[in-house]
Amino acid sequence: MSAFIFDLDGTLVDTVYAHVMAWQKALDEAGVFVDAWRIHRRIGMSGGLLMRALSQEIGRNFTPGEGKAIDDRHSELFNKHEHAGKPLRGAIALLKKLKHAKIPFAIATSGTRPGIDPSLKALSIDSGVVVVEGKKAGHPKPEPDEFYECQSQLGVKCEECFVVGDAVWDLLAAGRAKMFGIGLLSGGTAAEELFKAGAFRVYSDTAELVDSLYQLGIE
């Protein structure tokens, strides 16, 4: 294996809970109160898919216009959050170690610029790193398009890629791309759910992953 593809929110930055609160408030302002745990379970999908999934669960349809307005308001609220780009424990050390070891890595996120800029900055991800944003590479997760785009830009084969993510959607997409999925608990999803979605290994967070790279044949 010779390359890593990382999800961003909940994997490298501690933003899942802030996203949940921002979505809840944006939906509430639009007249729809959705319990937080239902939103949490959908984080990691694109905003459009999340709205579709929630509207199914709560039995209320949104027009594309309403959906976009709620998503935009969610982004606005999220960007105000004081920990909007806070790296998770171990994330910076992990990326440093890969850089030092000359192991290529990329970011594949359902988020979009400029919303993800504070996170990329906090992680010192410069323009030399492949970052595939949501909606820029075909269909969003759980479809594998974002991972294919990373793999293609990194110039490696699918079977050479580790995908690291905190959401079941990351692991489902990794499985569809025939990549080796690694789950992290740092987005608040339980280990059993990550394994069921196809994770080959599950670690607490990037701090545990950086100490466990030898288990993946990397030192």
Place this chain on the structure above:
Amino acid sequence: MSAFIFDLDGTLVDTVYAHVMAWQKALDEAGVFVDAWRIHRRIGMSGGLLMRALSQEIGRNFTPGEGKAIDDRHSELFNKHEHAGKPLRGAIALLKKLKHAKIPFAIATSGTRPGIDPSLKALSIDSGVVVVEGKKAGHPKPEPDEFYECQSQLGVKCEECFVVGDAVWDLLAAGRAKMFGIGLLSGGTAAEELFKAGAFRVYSDTAELVDSLYQLGIE
């Protein structure tokens, strides 16, 4: 079975995520940044136990004075949250149905007054309902003291009690009290974790529970 004992946060009211954010900010202000998912996994314990558990995980000790200051600041931040007492889907209907069917119920929470007052008010829980607050009945969850206190005040036997909770701590305490534990997903804990902690049944939320009472022999 003839009585219900309910946890409050994450079981009847949608407050778990607001508690996570309030704890994170209070800890951050005290100079300790803890990733949100680690806090989430400890919600439902008393504030004191949560601080002890976190300090173990992050390898940083707090004096009792520091612990209390952080807990107080957490309560202050939580109370400012706009959804501080928002009932979860189905919670009001469930309590109404039990009242109507003359099935006794009580609340056993790690929270304390006045922090829990908005939640009790939103749920129309009046002075006629047994409410056992944290720290008022011996040791907090996962010890069974709060549930024993409810059972005693309700005048029923332990084996007649259903305990309904969203956290593994509720179910561990229910098991120790020889009560019948029912898990809900509405606090963001996965079904597998609730079953492993001893849940006999797991439902999505109080809305699913109210439709499933017949499965518990109640109509």
